[in-house]
Amino acid sequence: MMNLPDYIPNIHPLIIHFPIVLIPLGFVVHLICVFLKRMDEFRFPIGLLYLAATASSSAAFLSGRQAADTVSVLAQANLVLSEHADLALWTLSISVTVTLLYGLWLRSKDLSFLPWVVLALSLVNIGFLVVTADHGGQLVYRFGTGVSLPKEKPAIPQKNEQVSAITTNPDGSWKWESQLENSQNNFSEFYFIDGNSDDIQSDSKKNGLFSIIKPLSFVLKKTVADLQVEVKLDLSEFNGDVSILHHYQSMEHYDFLEISPGKITLGRVENGKRNEMDSKNLQVDGWITLKAIGSGRHFKGYLDEKLVVHGHAPAFDSGSVGLWVNGTGTLGLISIETIILKHN
Template sequence: MKPRPRPERRHGGTEPMIPDWAPNIHPLVVHFPIALLAAAVVTDLLSVVVSRRPALREAATWLYCAGAGTAVAAYLTGSNAADSMLLPAEVTPLVDVHDNWAFRTTALFALLAAARVALPRFLTLKAPVWWGALALALLGTGMLYETAERGGQLVFQHGLGVQAITTDAPVEELIPELTADQVDPGPIDLGDGSWVWRPVQGAAAVLAEQFTWIRNGPAGLPAEMVEDAEKGSVLSLGAAGPEALAVAGGAIDSAQADVYVNVDDFDGELQILLHAQDAENYDYFAFDGATAALGRMEGGTATVFEEQAVDASGWLFLRVFGGDGHFRGYVNGDLVAHGHDDDLPPGPFGLKVSGSGTVLLERIQVQAVSD
């Protein structure tokens, strides 16, 4: 499945003519297609029942055109709004389902409106054709309902765009305190395939024994705990040879992974993997210090969904989400890449290090995401 075209993404700033209470323009336009398309269907029904009133049919056609036009505007502004937010794992699948329904609904009504305008200019359409068009519009109305229902859930259940939205559980609350004589127990199982790991004393052994090395081994990526002025004790990964690839955790379908790293002293590329099947098949979010790229390795061939130059240094918060045909990559809370493709089979989380120098790792949090 080829990536779906995306609207231009905006980062920061204020869009013109938006009131202070509105987080973006989407809430201001989303009601127009609902009202216009509902009015179009009612008018269309009357025009079919009262077949001797061509003015009703003409009115229905232009209502469909107006509804389709505002639906396109609602879809584009909604996609831009979603891309401007750091979405928590609990909300992301619902946003993607809402997006999918909105895309299908917009496409259906756009095609219907175009056909109603164009076909009568070249053909004489009989009553069965108009009944068929009405049936298609009724189907579209059902799709419009599905779209609006999920949009309502995002607003009224999760507060998306109107208040502090549902957030992921803070990692500090998930990791127990360790005493001085305890060593790193490794990734902590949170259930449903989710886990979290904050490296402490003994983390090098955890990396060697509890991670599965798919390419090269722990000897090729020497690890030790070091003291960082900002984060305290962190795990240092010394890359100096061929690329190293390791996975951890069980196979997960839709997933979100957060990795906190510093790559200032690393010359190369760090990849965060989801749905890792083997060394040549996985989804990835890559950062090389200057460019972030979201893509897929399939059969050893990389396909880049989207990449973007990123000016970021010091400690970085990298997030990648993949599931239900949607893929997102974030750097320090800003969406920098978004793609669409069919899902790979479930697979574990992974890290791939290619280059030389030192990667500092503070923590990893992987969440299984359900619809």
């Protein structure tokens, strides 16, 4: 395995410049040869350029997926990251199509229109390449992805005369925090799907510890599209599983990140049917941070800032965020934070 310097977290930066050069180069050489009527002389070198562009695009796409799964990403960078991945897939797909069509023309010169089709697609691909590279540049130079990360702006809570466990940002992002001194207000602002706030008894001496007497689920009735949800909890004395619910519309339609004894699962319930996108066997102990991200068709689950599950599905309509606490016992729950992801 290649040993990289400490300042290079992955091989993606070393590979990405090859398709950036080869995709436009293939188009330019092909175009010049067409207008100079020298296609017969250079038809195979042009084919090699297109093939090299496709191979390097494949390497860049695969290394980019690996990089996205290993580097730390700011919350607001996830939207750009998802779009970057989608654009890269389009760029790779067009490169493959261009190479296949050019190869078809080499084998059957009767299809005289194919070189023009290839040129048109190559030009379109350059457009996708430019936008893809722009998103990649934003990830590095705007959000510091893979380098020294800038600190996120702290939440600015709305002024509220009443004591509330929830603070809200002007953009709609919100954070719930357990309150020991005002425990009666801990869950008063949530809508309970199953059970009610009386089913959660707060420990009178230790903040963030709750006695769960029966399974329950609750959401905050604020709809969110692209988001990051971060929950700090302790399952050491809890018997059951806990799920972050997001894009919740009903118990028939929602996305989830579930942690259960020995396993973490990323999935979706659609039309009442449970579909698992990804899962991983693991053991946890003590306080943990569970994070779910839903951005476009990209879904991720983190445990203590480490990506553990990753899946793809069509984007759901905006929905609510909450928890499904499926079990009984003492649950440690310090905070639930929802960050809305959007372009600034």
